Amino acid sequence: KQRVFSGIQPSGGLTLGNYLGAIKRFVEKQHDGIETIYCVVDLHAITVWQDPEALRKQTRELTAGFIASGIDPEKSILFNQSQVTEHAQLGWIFNCVARMGWMQRMTQWKDKAGKNAQNASLGLFAYPSLMAADILLYHATEVPVGEDQKQHVELTRDIAIKFNHDYGVDFFPIPDPVIEGAATRVMSLRDGTKKMSKSDPSDASRINMTDDADTIAKKIRKAKTDPEALPSEIKGLDDRPDARNLVNIYAALADQSVDAVLAEVGGKQFSEFKPMLADLAVEKLSPISMEMQRLMQDPAEIDRILGRGAERAREIAAPILAKTYDIVGMIRS
Ligand code: TYM
Structure with missing residues (x-):
C-alpha cells in the first residue's frame, strides 16, 4: 500500500521554496488510494532555540498554510509532531541504531553547526534520526521533499535496513525520496547559487x-x-x-x-x-x-484540526511502536 509522509518545520514563516518544493507537491499526492500524512515538526524546530510564543504562532501559521494551499484535513492526516509522543519514542530507539559517523556526514549538520559544533544542541546532531522515526513510524513508502532533504531520507533508509538486519526482521519498509518537478531547489532571489531559506537574513x-x-x-x-x-x-x-x-x-x-x-x-x-x-x-x-x-483568525479551530489529526496519526503509529518495542525486547505489561 502506498503511504506518503512528509514534514515541515515551524521554525519561521513559509517560503516559496517550501511551497513549490514541498506543499504544492503534497497536494498533488492527495488523491484516491494514497494515504497522505503531513506533519508540522515542532520537535525538530526546537533543535535550535525558539521563542515559545513564536513557536505556537508559527505552528498554527504553517497549519493554515497547508490548508490554504489545498491540504484537506479530512483526506490527509495533518497534525503537529509533539502531540504524537510515539515520534520521540521511536526516535530514541533509532538513536541507538544510527551511528555517530552517519550523523557527522550529514551536510545539513555541517552547515548548521558550522565551526561551532561543540555548542550545537545534541538534538540538532540527532535530528535525522528523529526524522527517520517520523517516516518509519507510519511505514511510509514515499517521502516527497525538496532536494536538500534527500540525504536525510537516504539516512532513513540506512536506519531501516540496519534495524531490520540487527534484529533479524523484515519490519520497516525502505522508503523512497520523491524529488520531482521544476522547483526541487528554489534559490535565493539575491544569489542563484544559494538556497532560498527562511533563515536568510535578507x-x-x-x-x-x-x-x-x-x-x-x-x-x-x-x-x-x-x-x-x-x-x-x-x-x-x-x-x-x-x-x-x-x-x-x-x-x-x-x-x-x-x-x-x-x-x-x-x-x-x-x-x-x-x-x-x-x-x-x-x-x-x-x-x-x-x-x-x-484561517489565522480562528486559532482554536486550527488547534482542533491538529488535535483530530494527531488522534488519527496515533491510530497508525501506536501499534507500529508497540511492535518495535516487542522486537527490541521491551516488556509491556
Ligand atoms: P524544512 O522545514 O527545512 O523544509 C520543508 C520542505 O521544504 C523543502 N524546501 C525547499 N524545496 C525547494 N527549494 C527550497 N529552497 C526549499 N527550502 C525548503 C524541503 O526540502 C522540505 O521538503 N527535515 C525536514 C523536515 C522533516 C521531514 C520529516 C521531511 C522532519 N521530518 C520527515 C520529510 C519527512 C526539514 O527541515 O524541512
Missing part, C-alpha cells in the same frame, strides 16, 4: 507566503539576473543560476515544463519576463496568503 532573498502582492512584485523586480536575453533551450541556462532559478519558479507556478516555458519566453529580456513572473506569482500566491490570514 528578506529580499525570498518570497514569503504571507507577502502581499506589492511585496511579491517588488522582490521579483529586484531579483538578481544577468544582462542576457532568455535562451530558448534548457542548455542555454547552464552557468546562469539566477536566470535558471526564475525560469524554474515560473515553470513550477505555471505547472509547465521548463522546456515549454523557454519555448514561450526564449529571446525575451528580463525587463519583459520579470513582470510576467510577478503577475503569475501574485495570481497563484495571493489567494493562498489571503486564505491563511482568514
Whole structure:
C-alpha cells in the first residue's frame, strides 16, 4: 500500500521554496488510494532555540498554510509532531541504531553547526534520526521533499535496513525520496547559487507566503539576473543560476515544463519576463496568503484540526511502536 509522509518545520514563516518544493507537491499526492500524512515538526524546530510564543504562532501559521494551499484535513492526516509522543519514542530507539559517523556526514549538520559544533544542541546532531522515526513510524513508502532533504531520507533508509538486519526482521519498509518537478531547489532571489531559506537574513532573498502582492512584485523586480536575453533551450541556462532559478519558479507556478516555458519566453529580456513572473506569482500566491490570514483568525479551530489529526496519526503509529518495542525486547505489561 502506498503511504506518503512528509514534514515541515515551524521554525519561521513559509517560503516559496517550501511551497513549490514541498506543499504544492503534497497536494498533488492527495488523491484516491494514497494515504497522505503531513506533519508540522515542532520537535525538530526546537533543535535550535525558539521563542515559545513564536513557536505556537508559527505552528498554527504553517497549519493554515497547508490548508490554504489545498491540504484537506479530512483526506490527509495533518497534525503537529509533539502531540504524537510515539515520534520521540521511536526516535530514541533509532538513536541507538544510527551511528555517530552517519550523523557527522550529514551536510545539513555541517552547515548548521558550522565551526561551532561543540555548542550545537545534541538534538540538532540527532535530528535525522528523529526524522527517520517520523517516516518509519507510519511505514511510509514515499517521502516527497525538496532536494536538500534527500540525504536525510537516504539516512532513513540506512536506519531501516540496519534495524531490520540487527534484529533479524523484515519490519520497516525502505522508503523512497520523491524529488520531482521544476522547483526541487528554489534559490535565493539575491544569489542563484544559494538556497532560498527562511533563515536568510535578507528578506529580499525570498518570497514569503504571507507577502502581499506589492511585496511579491517588488522582490521579483529586484531579483538578481544577468544582462542576457532568455535562451530558448534548457542548455542555454547552464552557468546562469539566477536566470535558471526564475525560469524554474515560473515553470513550477505555471505547472509547465521548463522546456515549454523557454519555448514561450526564449529571446525575451528580463525587463519583459520579470513582470510576467510577478503577475503569475501574485495570481497563484495571493489567494493562498489571503486564505491563511482568514484561517489565522480562528486559532482554536486550527488547534482542533491538529488535535483530530494527531488522534488519527496515533491510530497508525501506536501499534507500529508497540511492535518495535516487542522486537527490541521491551516488556509491556
Ligand atoms: P524544512 O522545514 O527545512 O523544509 C520543508 C520542505 O521544504 C523543502 N524546501 C525547499 N524545496 C525547494 N527549494 C527550497 N529552497 C526549499 N527550502 C525548503 C524541503 O526540502 C522540505 O521538503 N527535515 C525536514 C523536515 C522533516 C521531514 C520529516 C521531511 C522532519 N521530518 C520527515 C520529510 C519527512 C526539514 O527541515 O524541512
